[in-house]
Amino acid sequence: MPTIFTRIANGEIPSYKVAENEEYYAFLDINPLAKGHTLVIPKHVEDDYIFHLDDDVYLGLCAFAKKVAQAIKAAVPCKRVGVAVLGMEVPHTHIHLVPLNSEADLDFRKEKLALSADEFAAIAASIREEYEKL
Ligand code: 5GP
Numbered sequence: 001m002p003t004i005f006t007r008i009a010n011g012e013i014p015s016y017k018v019a020e021n022e023e024y025y026a027f028l029d030i031n032p033l034a035k036g037h038t039l040v041i042p043k044h045v046e047d048d049y050i051f052h053l054d055d056d057v058y059l060g061l062c063a064f065a066k067k068v069a070q071a072i073k074a075a076v077p078c079k080r081v082g083v084a085v086l087g088m089e090v091p092h093t094h095i096h097l098v099p100l101n102s103e104a105d106l107d108f109r110k111e112k113l114a115l116s117a118d119e120f121a122a123i124a125a126s127i128r129e130e131y132e133k134l
């Protein structure tokens with residue numbers, strides 16, 4: 001049974017795509033801590049613990065996340081892009097990339113933003129545009 005994130009990467013479940021290549025997929029978190037909060041996943045490996053990944057998949061995921069973070073930083077006003085790996089909810093390795101203006105922006109206990117479909121689409125489009133320039 002594929003994970004929900006595999007189904008997202010396959011296009012079976014809709015997502016606000018931010019970037020993609022053969023191996024990795026990036027999309028907006030549906031319950032964001034901040035505008036531009038993005039999840040980055042390997043497409044073909046579902047293992048739910050990042051430190052179980054083979055080195056090539058792990059390093060490739062990190063390199064892809066770095067590029068996506070550069071695009072987020074260019075598209076979303078923020079001091080820097082924070083990184084977190086939790087995996088408490090979805091059993092498919094993913095890296096959270098969260099635009100930060102303060103330490104509190106990476107507090108997963110805080111109330112999530114409620115964005116409209118138009119807002120999600122606009123943010124994803126602006127990050128995609130920056131990603132294409134890299
Ligand atoms: P974690 O597994 O890292 O603890 O949390 C999973 C993250 O995935 C949460 O931030 C949650 O909002 C996000 N998430 C869960 N299901 C979906 C989904 O169907 N679509 C999207 N875009 N994000 C999801």
